[in-house]
Every structure is written in structure tokens, then in C-alpha cells.
Amino acid sequence: MRSNPADYEMIAPGSLYAIVSLLAKEPGVWVPIAGGTDVMVQYAAGKLPARKLVSIWNLPELRRIEVTAEEIRIGAGCTYTDLRRHEIVGSEFPLLRSAARWTGGVANQNRGTIGGNIVNASPAADSLPALLVYDSELILVSIRGERRLPYASFHTGYKKTLLATDELLQAVCLPRRFSGYFSHARKVGARNAQAISKVCIAALGHLGDGVVEDVRIALGSVAPVPLRLTETEKIVRGKAIDSELLLLARNAVADKIQSIDDIRSTARYRAAVAGNLVVEFLNRLNSEQPGPERGEVKDVLARWNRSSVDEAMQAILPCCGSKAWAQGMVARRPLADEAALVAASDETWRSRTQSDWMEAFHSHPRIGESRPSSEEPQSPPAQSVEWSAQEQRDLADAEAAVKLALADANREYERRFNRIFIVCATGKSAPEILEILRRRLNNDAETELHEAAEQQRQITEIRLRKWLQG
Amino acid sequence: MSDSRESLTKVEISFTVNGERKTVRAHPMERLLDILRQQFQLTGTKEGCGEGECGSCAVLMDGILVNSCLVPVLQAAGSNVVTIEGLAAGETLHVLQEAFLECGGAQCGICTPGMILAAVHLLNGTPKPTMEEIREGLSGNLCRCTGYSQIVEAVERAVHPRTTA
Numbered sequence: 088m089r090s091n092p093a094d095y096e097m098i099a100p101g102s103l104y105a106i107v108s109l110l111a112k113e114p115g116v117w118v119p120i121a122g123g124t125d126v127m128v129q130y131a132a133g134k135l136p137a138r139k140l141v142s143i144w145n146l147p148e149l150r151r152i153e154v155t156a157e158e159i160r161i162g163a164g165c166t167y168t169d170l171r172r173h174e175i176v177g178s179e180f181p182l183l184r185s186a187a188r189w190t191g192g193v194a195n196q197n198r199g200t201i202g203g204n205i206v207n208a209s210p211a212a213d214s215l216p217a218l219l220v221y222d223s224e225l226i227l228v229s230i231r232g233e234r235r236l237p238y239a240s241f242h243t244g245y246k247k248t249l250l251a252t253d254e255l256l257q258a259v260c261l262p263r264r265f266s267g268y269f270s271h272a273r274k275v276g277a278r279n280a281q282a283i284s285k286v287c288i289a290a291l292g293h294l295g296d297g298v299v300e301d302v303r304i305a306l307g308s309v310a311p312v313p314l315r316l317t318e319t320e321k322i323v324r325g326k327a328i329d330s331e332l333l334l335l336a337r338n339a340v341a342d343k344i345q346s347i348d349d350i351r352s353t354a355r356y357r358a359a360v361a362g363n364l365v366v367e368f369l370n371r372l373n374s375e376q377p378g379p380e381r382g383e384v385k386d387v388l389a390r391w392n393r394s395s396v397d398e399a400m401q402a403i404l405p406c407c408g409s410k411a412w413a414q415g416m417v418a419r420r421p422l423a424d425e426a427a428l429v430a431a432s433d434e435t436w437r438s439r440t441q442s443d444w445m446e447a448f449h450s451h452p453r454i455g456e457s458r459p460s461s462e463e464p465q466s467p468p469a470q471s472v473e474w475s476a477q478e479q480r481d482l483a484d485a486e487a488a489v490k491l492a493l494a495d496a497n498r499e500y501e502r503r504f505n506r507i508f509i510v511c512a513t514g515k516s517a518p519e520i521l522e523i524l525r526r527r528l529n530n531d532a533e534t535e536l537h538e539a540a541e542q543q544r545q546i547t548e549i550r551l552r553k554w555l556q557g
Numbered sequence: 558m559s560d561s562r563e564s565l566t567k568v569e570i571s572f573t574v575n576g577e578r579k580t581v582r583a584h585p586m587e588r589l590l591d592i593l594r595q596q597f598q599l600t601g602t603k604e605g606c607g608e609g610e611c612g613s614c615a616v617l618m619d620g621i622l623v624n625s626c627l628v629p630v631l632q633a634a635g636s637n638v639v640t641i642e643g644l645a646a647g648e649t650l651h652v653l654q655e656a657f658l659e660c661g662g663a664q665c666g667i668c669t670p671g672m673i674l675a676a677v678h679l680l681n682g683t684p685k686p687t688m689e690e691i692r693e694g695l696s697g698n699l700c701r702c703t704g705y706s707q708i709v710e711a712v713e714r715a716v717h718p719r720t721t722a
Contacts, residue, residue, distance in 0.1 A: 096566055097585035097631050127627040128608045144632050192697015195609055197621045418689035
């Protein structure tokens with residue numbers, strides 16, 4: 088049932104002082120409204136109990152991000168777009184940046200605020216697990232003054248908080264001491280954008296001497312409040328990550344969560360996914376083990392994450408000659424590690440068009456030759472030519488007869504499919520490649536296109552790993 | 558709604574719509590969407606879900622994309638609103654409108670105004686978006702006809718107009 092606007096009063100006093108004065112005068116009567124992404128939805132459904140609203144949208148006192156040496160202080164009225172654009176949020180609080188990116192679509196990110204997310208206290212809010220693991224504190228303001236309290240204590244039950252009836256959330260403060268941590272965030276929902284999570288995780292950790300030195304894990308949508316997994320953290324801290332520990336951690340998660348059946352998912356599904364997400368995080372943390380080689384990998388990737396769009400395109404293009412793929416990869420920055428890089432590449436590659444695939448295919452030399460097949464004015468990058476030579480190393484020693492047969496089969500392939508034959512040649516001998524080529528000549532066009540694309544995917548993966556080695 | 562309640566809670570609100578200064582008497586919680594459609598007869602802005610999920614009612618408010626179903630009109634006071642009707646310059650369509658026509662980016666048409674405004678917002682901030690950025694820029698806009706490929710293609714066409722066929 089839609090609400091009648093005539094039943095509602097709304098004012099916009101325009102200053103923080105005027106607003107807290109109003110809240111003090113009639114405590115619990117006036118409900119603050121910022122970007123309306125929650126309040127207006129309740130209103131549309133005829134479920135907004137408050138009849139008097141006070142606009143805090145775009146209030147300068149609430150829409151600032153202040154950075155000191157110790158902390159970053161984010162005004163409650165900052166939007167998700169503000170968070171996504173802020174340099175320090177991006178570089179030191181990637182979990183918060185990811186959450187901002189996942190919340191709603193662009194229009195809702197332009198209006199939804201971090202303060203609204205906290206006060207609305209939905210257990211499914213994507214940003215709240217991040218605030219938990221970053222040890223955030225809240226600043227609440229009223230005519231009586233300011234008070235500061237740990238965010239972890241703020242939610243007392245389903246949609247219940249410590250906010251007093253005359254108080255307004257002014258800011259959330261995040262200490263700047265987690266930038267050295269490995270961070271992992273994931274949202275499991277029906278869709279990436281504009282979908283409320285079924286389960287989400289935000290986690291931080293670091294290893295030292297092969298054991299977990301510190302770990303901080305929080306989940307959304309699995310309890311009446313955003314949930315920090317302190318028991319699980321205790322079990323994991325100080326230990327090496329092995330299959331036994333993963334099992335213990337998974338069981339500890341199952342003990343703590345109180346997920347429910349609702350329109351988005353079932354309790355059973357949520358419980359299983361929650362365990363999987365924690366195990367996935369610990370596995371990633373484990374493969375992040377710092378070592379000399381890993382350090383270099385991180386350097387290459389860190390430099391690439393920071394470089395300009397053009398530089399980043401040029402740097403990654405030798406791994407796969409499709410510009411659309413390279414663009415897609417650049418758009419996915421920053422990528423945390425080798426696994427994230429390869430996963431991003433696979434997804435980007437699969438979602439490209441056929442013409443993008445062709446562009447990548449034609450950046451390779453014909454099998455058994457060293458120059459690329461196409462007569463395009465732009466020759467492939469020198470790095471790509473060098474890698475092609477390495478990949479086809481085993482072909483150089485092939486017998487003359489095999490080489491001739493390969494050249495013949497190549498020509499037949501090109502007549503039949505109108506493009507060069509693509510195979511991931513690394514580690515394959517000339518006779519093996521000849522056999523594969525002859526088999527694939529029997530494919531229909533559709534099957535062969537996808538087989539070629541899969542081979543290119545493998546080539547790209549190998550090249551990405553080489554690229555990371557510098 | 559002729560009772561005294563009406564005069565009690567209605568307020569005068571002024572803002573700019575498509576370059577024209579407008580003043581309305583309205584309840585502050587009336588939705589910007591309803592004011593645009595009913596008071597100004599700007600029916601290009603569509604109501605889809607009415608709860609900020611679909612993007613059909615998207616407009617630009619001070620240059621940022623917003624869902625007008627979630628904007629109480631009081632919060633639009635003093636702002637500069639642009640709707641789909643404000644994009645063309647006289648008879649000359651906006652480059653994105655042309656591209657949507659060319660690529661068949663509209664089927665039933667309900668999502669189209671919001672899609673185009675989301676694309677305008679994207680290109681204002683990112684003049685040369687990648688495919689990924691286009692998809693993300695439009696991810697808050699749902700097309701019930703599922704014609705997403707043509708919509709994304711239209712935005713790409715507007716970014717890279719083809720000189721040859």
C-alpha cells in the first residue's frame with residue numbers, strides 16, 4: 088500500500104547544530120533521512136512508521152573524509168561513490184572499497200550513505216563486515232556532546248543499535264594500521280550489482296614464520312547482526328594453515344552462525360557458503376605466504392595496479408593480443424595476487440566477443456613459424472614474439488617430415504576455418520601438436536572456435552605467470 | 558485531498574528542470590518522479606519498480622545519476638535536474654540517443670530513458686569507458702526485454718562512432 092505524502096512532514100534545517108537541537112527537543116520523533124535509499128523504500132511500501140523526517144542529505148558537516156596519521160574519519164553522510172573515489176579508502180581499506188562497489192548500482196551509490204548503512208543496521212549490508220574487521224569506531228553526536236564507541240558494540244540485535252533517540256551518527260573512524268594485511272572480500276548474491284547478498288565476507292590476515300599471526304573475519308547475512316567470527320579467529324591464530332585447521336575453522340563457523348530462510352536464500356545454503364567463504368579466505372591467505380619470489384610477484388602486480396590505463400594496457404597486452412581483453416583486465420584493477428589475476432583473465436576472456444578472440448589468435452605466429460600470421464600494420468609486442476619462440480621451442484628440433492606435415496595441416500586448417508591454428512604449445516612436441524591439429528580438423532566450426540579459445544586461455548595463463556616473474 | 562492537511566504540509570519548492578526554473582507547491586515527501594511526470598508532464602521519466610531497484614526513473618540531479626522514485630522533492634530544492642527530455646538540442650538528438658536508435662537499444666522503451674541517462678552520467682565521468690566500465694555503469698538499470706547487448710553496443714558506438722560500415 089503506497090503512503091500518502093500528505094501524512095508526512097519533512098524539513099531540511101541545513102546545519103548539524105539545528106538538526107541535533109531538533110532531535111533534542113523532540114527525541115525519537117524526527118527520523119533523519121539522507122539519500123533515501125532505505126527510508127524511501129519503506130515509504131513506497133507504506134511501511135514507514137515515522138511521520139516527521141529531517142533531511143541530513145548533503146550536510147557539509149557529515150560529508151567530509153578527514154585523514155590523520157592514525158586514522159581516517161569518514162562523515163556519516165559520505166556516499167558509496169565518495170568512498171569509491173577516495174584515494175586512502177582505495178589503498179588502505181580495500182574491503183570497504185569493494186563493499187561500496189557492490190552496494191546497489193551507480194544511482195544508489197550516488198545517494199546511499201555509509202552512515203545510513205550503519206544506522207539502518209541491516210544484517211545483509213555489505214559494508215558492515217568490513218567496518219568490523221577494520222576495528223572501526225563511531226562518533227555519535229547530540230546536543231549533549233559527542234561520544235565515541237567501538238563499532239563492534241553498536242548493533243545489539245536485529246535492527247537494534249545503541250543510538251539514543253536524540254543522537255545522530257556523525258562519523259565512522261578507521262585506524263590506519265591494516266594496510267600490510269592480506270585482505271579478502273566476497274559477496275555471494277544472485278547478481279553482482281543491485282542485489283542484496285545471500286552471504287558476504289570481509290577478512291584480513293597476515294602470516295609470519297608459516298603461521299597465522301593475526302586474522303580478522305566477519306560475515307554478513309548469517310545472523311541478526313553483522314558477525315565477527317572471534318571464535319574462529321582464536322582457533323586459527325598462531326597455527327599453520329593445513330587441512331585439519333581448515334576443518335576446525337569450518338566447524339567453528341557452523342557453530343556461530345544463525346542464518347535464516349528468507350526470500351533470498353535458505354539457512355542451509357547460507358551455512359554451507361559461510362564455511363566455504365572462510366575456507367577460501369584461509370587458503371588465499373596461505374598462498375600469500377611472503378617469500379622472495381612472492382615479493383617480486385607482488386611488486387610487478389603492485390606497479391601495474393598503480394600505472395596509468397595506457398601503460399597498464401601496453402604492459403599486459405603481450406599476454407594475450409586482444410585489446411578488448413587488455414581493456415577488461417585494466418578495468419578490473421587492482422588485482423591482489425596471481426590467483427586473482429588469472430581468475431580475472433579467465434572471466435574477461437570468456438566474456439569477449441568472437442572478433443576479440445580473433446584478434447588474439449592473429450597475434451600469434453603460425454605453429455612452426457616465428458612471425459605472426461596477419462599482415463596487420465601493428466606487429467605484436469617484442470615480448471609476445473619472444474614468448475612465442477619459448478612456447479614453440481620443442482618444435483625446432485622436430486624432424487623435417489613432421490615439420491612439412493605440420494605446414495600442410497596448417498594450410499588445411501586455415502582453408503577450413505579461415506584463421507590460424509591455435510594450440511597451447513608449451514611442453515608439447517611436434518608430433519603431439521600434429522596429432523592435435525589433425526583431430527581438430529574434424530571439429531565443426533562452433534566446437535573448434537571454443538577449443539581454440541580454450542587454448543588461447545591456457546596460453547594467456549602461462550604468459551601471465553611469466554609476466555609476474557618480471 | 559482537499560482537507561486542511563493539504564495546506565498544512567505543502568511547501569513551495571523551486572529547482573531547475575532541463576534548464577528551466579520551476580516552482581511547485583508540494584508535500585515535501587512527494588517523489589521527484591511524480592512531480593516530474595504529473596506537475597511538469599515530463600513523462601519520459603518512467604516508473605518501473607518504485608523502490609530504486611530498476612533505474613527506469615533515473616535522472617541527473619546536479620550532474621549525478623539518481624533514482625527519482627527515491628528522492629523526496631524537498632531534497633531537490635535548489636538543484637539542477639536533467640531528464641531525458643532535456644538531452645536533445647532542439648531537433649538534434651544527443652549522441653547517445655542516436656546510438657540507441659542505430660543499434661536497436663530500445664524495445665518496449667520503459668528502461669530506455671534511464672539507460673540513456675545512466676550512460677550520459679558514465680561518459681561525463683569516463684569519456685572512454687571500457688566494456689567492463691560500460692556494464693558497471695549500467696548495472697543499476699534493468700531491461701525487462703533483456704536487450705542488454707544492443708544497449709551496451711549503443712554506448713560503445715557513442716564512444717567510438719564508426720566511420721565505415
